[in-house]
Amino acid sequence: MSIRKKITSKPWLPMLIWIIGIILVWEIAATIVSVTKRTPENVLPHLYQIFGQIFSTKAVSSGKTATMLVLDSASKTLFRAAIGFITGTVLGFVLALIMKISKLAEKTIFPYLMLIQMVPILGMAPIILSITGDINTSRIVIAAILTFYPVATNTLAGFNAVEREKYDLMYSYAASKYTIYKKVLIPYSIPYFFTGLKISAPMAITASILVDTLQGDGGLGSMLSQSLKHAMSIYVFWLIVFFSAFIGIFSSYFMGFLEKAVLPHKRKTKIKRKDDAV
Amino acid sequence: MKKNTGKLIGLLCVSVLTVSGLGGCGSKAPAPTEKAPEASSDAKTEQAAPKTNEDILVAAAQAGKVGNWGLGNEYEVKALLTKYGQDTSYLSQAFDMDGFDDDSITLASAMTYNELGLVKNDYDGGYGYGDSVNVIDMNDEGVAMLEDNIFTTKAFAEANPNTVKAFLYASIKGWEYAAQNPDEASKICFNYGSSVSEDHQKYMASEVKKLVETDMSGNAVSDIGNMDEAAMKQTLDLAKQYIKLDDSVAADKLSTLTLDDIRNTSYLTEALASDGKFDNLEKTDVSIQLKWLPQAQFMGYYVALEKGYYDEVGLNVTIVPGGGDISETTAVNNGTVDFGVTWVSNLIAANAGGMDLLEVAQIYQRSGLVLVYKNDNFK
Amino acid sequence: MSRKLKRKKSLWYRIHQNEKVQSAETVLLPLLFGFLFMIMWQTQKLHTLLHTDTFTLPLPSRILTIIADNSDKIMLNVNATVIVTLAGLVAGSLIGYGIAVLAALFPKWGSCGLKIIAAFNAIPIVALAPVMTNWTKDVSNHADIRSMVAKIMVVTIVCIANMSINAYRGLTELKPFSEDLMCSYAASKRVTLIKLRLPNSVPYIFTALKVAVPSSVISALVSEYFAEYIVGVGRQIRENIVLAQYSSAWAYIVVACLIGIIMYAVLMIAQSFMLKKRA
Numbered sequence: 001m002s003i004r005k006k007i008t009s010k011p012w013l014p015m016l017i018w019i020i021g022i023i024l025v026w027e028i029a030a031t032i033v034s035v036t037k038r039t040p041e042n043v044l045p046h047l048y049q050i051f052g053q054i055f056s057t058k059a060v061s062s063g064k065t066a067t068m069l070v071l072d073s074a075s076k077t078l079f080r081a082a083i084g085f086i087t088g089t090v091l092g093f094v095l096a097l098i099m100k101i102s103k104l105a106e107k108t109i110f111p112y113l114m115l116i117q118m119v120p121i122l123g124m125a126p127i128i129l130s131i132t133g134d135i136n137t138s139r140i141v142i143a144a145i146l147t148f149y150p151v152a153t154n155t156l157a158g159f160n161a162v163e164r165e166k167y168d169l170m171y172s173y174a175a176s177k178y179t180i181y182k183k184v185l186i187p188y189s190i191p192y193f194f195t196g197l198k199i200s201a202p203m204a205i206t207a208s209i210l211v212d213t214l215q216g217d218g219g220l221g222s223m224l225s226q227s228l229k230h231a232m233s234i235y236v237f238w239l240i241v242f243f244s245a246f247i248g249i250f251s252s253y254f255m256g257f258l259e260k261a262v263l264p265h266k267r268k269t270k271i272k273r274k275d276d277a278v
Numbered sequence: 279m280k281k282n283t284g285k286l287i288g289l290l291c292v293s294v295l296t297v298s299g300l301g302g303c304g305s306k307a308p309a310p311t312e313k314a315p316e317a318s319s320d321a322k323t324e325q326a327a328p329k330t331n332e333d334i335l336v337a338a339a340q341a342g343k344v345g346n347w348g349l350g351n352e353y354e355v356k357a358l359l360t361k362y363g364q365d366t367s368y369l370s371q372a373f374d375m376d377g378f379d380d381d382s383i384t385l386a387s388a389m390t391y392n393e394l395g396l397v398k399n400d401y402d403g404g405y406g407y408g409d410s411v412n413v414i415d416m417n418d419e420g421v422a423m424l425e426d427n428i429f430t431t432k433a434f435a436e437a438n439p440n441t442v443k444a445f446l447y448a449s450i451k452g453w454e455y456a457a458q459n460p461d462e463a464s465k466i467c468f469n470y471g472s473s474v475s476e477d478h479q480k481y482m483a484s485e486v487k488k489l490v491e492t493d494m495s496g497n498a499v500s501d502i503g504n505m506d507e508a509a510m511k512q513t514l515d516l517a518k519q520y521i522k523l524d525d526s527v528a529a530d531k532l533s534t535l536t537l538d539d540i541r542n543t544s545y546l547t548e549a550l551a552s553d554g555k556f557d558n559l560e561k562t563d564v565s566i567q568l569k570w571l572p573q574a575q576f577m578g579y580y581v582a583l584e585k586g587y588y589d590e591v592g593l594n595v596t597i598v599p600g601g602g603d604i605s606e607t608t609a610v611n612n613g614t615v616d617f618g619v620t621w622v623s624n625l626i627a628a629n630a631g632g633m634d635l636l637e638v639a640q641i642y643q644r645s646g647l648v649l650v651y652k653n654d655n656f657k
Numbered sequence: 658m659s660r661k662l663k664r665k666k667s668l669w670y671r672i673h674q675n676e677k678v679q680s681a682e683t684v685l686l687p688l689l690f691g692f693l694f695m696i697m698w699q700t701q702k703l704h705t706l707l708h709t710d711t712f713t714l715p716l717p718s719r720i721l722t723i724i725a726d727n728s729d730k731i732m733l734n735v736n737a738t739v740i741v742t743l744a745g746l747v748a749g750s751l752i753g754y755g756i757a758v759l760a761a762l763f764p765k766w767g768s769c770g771l772k773i774i775a776a777f778n779a780i781p782i783v784a785l786a787p788v789m790t791n792w793t794k795d796v797s798n799h800a801d802i803r804s805m806v807a808k809i810m811v812v813t814i815v816c817i818a819n820m821s822i823n824a825y826r827g828l829t830e831l832k833p834f835s836e837d838l839m840c841s842y843a844a845s846k847r848v849t850l851i852k853l854r855l856p857n858s859v860p861y862i863f864t865a866l867k868v869a870v871p872s873s874v875i876s877a878l879v880s881e882y883f884a885e886y887i888v889g890v891g892r893q894i895r896e897n898i899v900l901a902q903y904s905s906a907w908a909y910i911v912v913a914c915l916i917g918i919i920m921y922a923v924l925m926i927a928q929s930f931m932l933k934k935r936a
Contacts, residue, residue: 014770107686118871126898205779214602245777248780252779370885371885372885528905628901632901
């Protein structure tokens, strides 16, 4: 009895059941598809077929196996995603800072930040290319544009969440504006900043995959579209779908990990809160 | 109660996994047997009175099941539809042949060297229809338009005439070698980071050879790269008729374009007449953007690179794969790359839109586009 | 307090503090900025700044001419895109909210399920759209209908995760002690849900929609790239870009932006109306 209770109270159990459930649904659907469709691997292959490809030694393109191909192109994509993400983050933070310093700037810029999100940025790729003159720079610029918004809005929300009393305290110390930013505003906004990062990190990766398709010279996005054209094994496509989802989730958790490393006190308060609850 | 549910779930998991496993195994086995009756039924249909291309096209068009990729690849299909008095609308075909496979498109566009091979053959990525499919050839129907060429901007050609000639000389040499040795050329392409399997690469090389060496009426071509006057004229006329532009300024410009606005034969003539020695190269580091992914469709350039033909004329060439949303016309126009490979119709549309591009050689001498259909669907 | 008294209130300061002036500023400043931007664009100052030409970045007057010339064709494409966006947005938000309610009722299983749904957000649209096109092949014999279903499914999936996560927060992050209060009333789970959780989640719904509206427009545009039936603003943008017809492409880009802006404006109006009523 107690053993069963121990197992059922484990926090990972629901997750495990969920994953098993999804695998079940997938496999049932894949079984139906494999009977009804002529080319089931294009519609919904079995999971073991997809993951079998990881260990397959058959060369699918220029002497590379499917796994090598995916990892190879992933390194290009992730490199661009990382640079785009860092640029976007810096841009977002600076914009938030500018908007906090000047109310005038906030009122003028903020609606346009919203607007940039509505522009089909892929359509603007030729313009960005003609400005930067280099396809990889354009890719990074677009990835940065697609990712800065969550950072900017969340950080600004963090600045605005600072209570009146904190200002009053700083004023009573006759602190300079610079000191107020350094000692109060920026530290206070860091958790919000990380919330923004957690949203924008997976976005940077999907954005980077999207801009890979601008040109066919490698990267997950171009491999994705190439394998869709059936010129090489379609399983490369499925591998990339799973891989990109995994990396996206991982990146978000990685930001959470970074947050804990940077802000140990937050970790403590969280633990404390948990104790209170118990 | 809870214990039981757990057990039940466990049981269900195991049973479903076994069933799906069995299903997975089972689905592979019947595939070859499935094909056998198909082939035999085709034999019968071929004996029965064959339908004309017109019957097939009309039937497919009435059902709304003619497919093309669009994005500037559709003009020949539109011309053919018009020729037989049909409406020019078509379905957007994905860059695979699944739509053809499941009959949502019964008359699908295919390039002889690419999609047609996937439809017929049964190597990785192929559908294995063999001879149970047939094609309508654009060249036979008189609506062919010229495809892969070599182009640059007018400004670049005027500023770097020797570089253009040297590039043409080496590229044509590469194409000549590739056309004579398609198997070797396909291997070279495969090693240069190809996007397709080795088998398909080999098939592609053999088909591309035909497009490079024969013209629209099926005669042998004297010079690779030659810009045939009549074929260019036919392409331009069809382009004027079927390229529809929303921008009135561009549409006006399109209607006034002449052959001299889109091509210049002098660079090629001088390059071929030369002895292969080019002095005073204005630019030695040049790049060429392909129209599509790296594959044997562009084997001439890869052969020239691999065999050192570009080095011999003093050029350092980078081959940039295409197939993305930044088209080759855009990339050449804004100077990201120096040369490009595109279809003549795309070059015409780009020039109408305000670019100043110039064709300097015509590699493919006939249209590689066909409409493919399953015999069974048009008995 | 003493600080405020010391400072002499200038006229400028008092005008600035006026509520009406402030709300006018929120509208006027962006408009002024936009107006200046347009002037720079039309007079080609922008082109010098970005080192580009009027071919890649056509003048606003030219773009507007093209929109006016092709209004019929554009409306046809706008219709298709708007139907897909709205249908996907509504379906995705409803399903997402439903999932959130279920998750709030069964928190142990629900919170885990939400994490898995969030994982769907990490799948790029470029991968999702072709898969959906393949999955909807049997929906209808008419390509226009099955393409629309595929596009709506892509938008729906994009909206579900966003809505369910936000709504779940709205349903569970209640005001302190309000849940205890409901407990002390011996309120059933159902009553707590209707009287406490659902009203509490309304602002969170709007937070979710503010993200969902732009992302649903963008995903509708991208899914049109892969759809079988050729229609939609996104498809037109791509066709024109590939064919190097930048002026026409820009006309459709402007139209796409307008769709997003109008939908967002409607949302903001709805929000102020709903939240004011509650207050």
